[in-house]
Amino acid sequence: MFKTIPGEWRRVPLSALGQRVRRRNTIGNTNVLTISAVHGLVNQREFFNKIVASENLSNYFLLKRGEFAYNKSYSNGYPVGVVRRLKRYQSGILSPLYICFDMSSSDVDERYAEHFFDSQWFIDEINQIAKEGARNHGLLNVGVGDFFDLEFVLPPLPEQRKIAAILSSVDDVIEKTRAQIDKLKDLKTGMMQELLTKGIGHVEFKDSPVGRIPACWEVRKADDISGSIMVGVVIKPTQYYVDQGVPALRSANVRENGLTMDNLKYFSPESNDQLHKSKLRKGDLLTVRTGYPGTTAVVTDEFEGCNCIDVVITRPSAEMDSHFFSLWVNSDQGKGQVLKAQGGLAQQHFNVGDMKNLLVPVPPLEEQRDIFRAVDSVIKKLSTSEKRLAGLNNLKKALMQDLLTGKVRVNVSEKETAVA
Numbered sequence: 001m002f003k004t005i006p007g008e009w010r011r012v013p014l015s016a017l018g019q020r021v022r023r024r025n026t027i028g029n030t031n032v033l034t035i036s037a038v039h040g041l042v043n044q045r046e047f048f049n050k051i052v053a054s055e056n057l058s059n060y061f062l063l064k065r066g067e068f069a070y071n072k073s074y075s076n077g078y079p080v081g082v083v084r085r086l087k088r089y090q091s092g093i094l095s096p097l098y099i100c101f102d103m104s105s106s107d108v109d110e111r112y113a114e115h116f117f118d119s120q121w122f123i124d125e126i127n128q129i130a131k132e133g134a135r136n137h138g139l140l141n142v143g144v145g146d147f148f149d150l151e152f153v154l155p156p157l158p159e160q161r162k163i164a165a166i167l168s169s170v171d172d173v174i175e176k177t178r179a180q181i182d183k184l185k186d187l188k189t190g191m192m193q194e195l196l197t198k199g200i201g202h203v204e205f206k207d208s209p210v211g212r213i214p215a216c217w218e219v220r221k222a223d224d225i226s227g228s229i230m231v232g233v234v235i236k237p238t239q240y241y242v243d244q245g246v247p248a249l250r251s252a253n254v255r256e257n258g259l260t261m262d263n264l265k266y267f268s269p270e271s272n273d274q275l276h277k278s279k280l281r282k283g284d285l286l287t288v289r290t291g292y293p294g295t296t297a298v299v300t301d302e303f304e305g306c307n308c309i310d311v312v313i314t315r316p317s318a319e320m321d322s323h324f325f326s327l328w329v330n331s332d333q334g335k336g337q338v339l340k341a342q343g344g345l346a347q348q349h350f351n352v353g354d355m356k357n358l359l360v361p362v363p364p365l366e367e368q369r370d371i372f373r374a375v376d377s378v379i380k381k382l383s384t385s386e387k388r389l390a391g392l393n394n395l396k397k398a399l400m401q402d403l404l405t406g407k408v409r410v411n412v413s414e415k416e417t418a419v420a
Helices: 044-048 110-116 120-129 144-148 159-198 271-276 321-331 332-340 352-356 365-403
Strands: 012-013 033-036 039-043 061-064 067-070 081-086 091-094 099-101 133-138 138-141 150-155 216-223 226-231 246-249 265-269 285-288 296-298 311-316 359-361
Touching: 033 044, 033 067, 033 081, 039 044, 039 081, 039 091, 061 359, 081 110, 099 365, 110 150, 110 159, 110 359, 120 150, 120 271, 144 271, 159 332, 159 365, 226 271, 226 352, 246 365, 265 271, 265 321, 296 321, 321 332, 321 359
Parallel strands: none
Antiparallel strands: 012 150, 033 039, 061 091, 067 081, 067 099, 133 138, 216 359, 226 311, 246 265, 285 296, 285 311
16 A cells, blocks of 8 residues: 655665574573563563473574564554564563564664554554464464565654654653553552551451451451342343443443443433343442453442443442442452352353352441542542553654654754653
8 A cells, every 4th residue: 555755755675674683592591582562572471470481492582682573463452463672681582483683774763663663554564464364373474574575664864863752752751651550550459458458547356258357347248238239231232232322331341440431332212221120320339240250340420320231230238338349349359259259260250149249348337438538549640640641642643643654744953852
């Protein structure tokens, strides 16, 4: 597919700018790498908490700092794989299933190359050579020769450097925001662990079926502290979907930090009334049955009167704060019970019976609310940071589309401005 570029820019095959790295691991390097879309080339143990490589590493490619590798498998939103550059370590080894290469030509700025390999232009190029349905070890069938024939767009070197500097400044802010999100997630986990086991201001504790808890707390089954526990619409609802109407919440809309309207489906008001069994009330808990079983969120004002599809609905009794209840189900202790209920099955399900038998610590109602308010202050900060990250990613995507195609030209005589 032909795309226009500025007159002084060039189209060259990737083979004109670099060559394949065939260097084998003859020195016994044990830094086994994997390719992550977000984290780049990273040690397998650091990424997976285990090594998933072959026992014999001598056939692996030995990569040096600054060299590139192409992962031909799906990676976190990249359906045709990703190219990443080794920057964390002086060297590392990578499975021979992946394509390793350098960008040694003096005509290309390597930081520019990093960004171009993430561009829609390059993704479209990969799409044209990828053989759909033909996979080996879960990898797309992209031939080495075809890969090095891919088109690379080459602005003049000063313009490459300026484009790379602008996009890298956005990357720096994205990375700082990710680090902030990671810290907030750790803080949230720590607060939940502390408050859901020790409460607020207690000095006397006791052993219980859910671990050590304050002496004045009870442990009850979810069925005993709920008005009702049932499942939402379980018939195939496709025939009832309309473009606009009453929201029909599905598992995809249930997140630990609340309900999301992403990819929301709708029923007509008439269908919503017809399927009235699962009409929701403010304060109901929605719990995912399959996929990420146990993930729970609270129904808020805007979803009262709506329906839900194939999720567990729990209606807490007056002695339970819905948000505290949800917090417990999403905690490590709650998740542990959910996993135990799976019984090791390959296809995980969390059913009404599992929810009814879930053991829940029950503090006094006001303490439940205080615990949630404390954790919620972190959740709100986390949500703000995640929205900021999404905005930065959208900004970078737009900048890449403009700068890497020449739609918007940069002034190489001016310093780039970092994103605030």
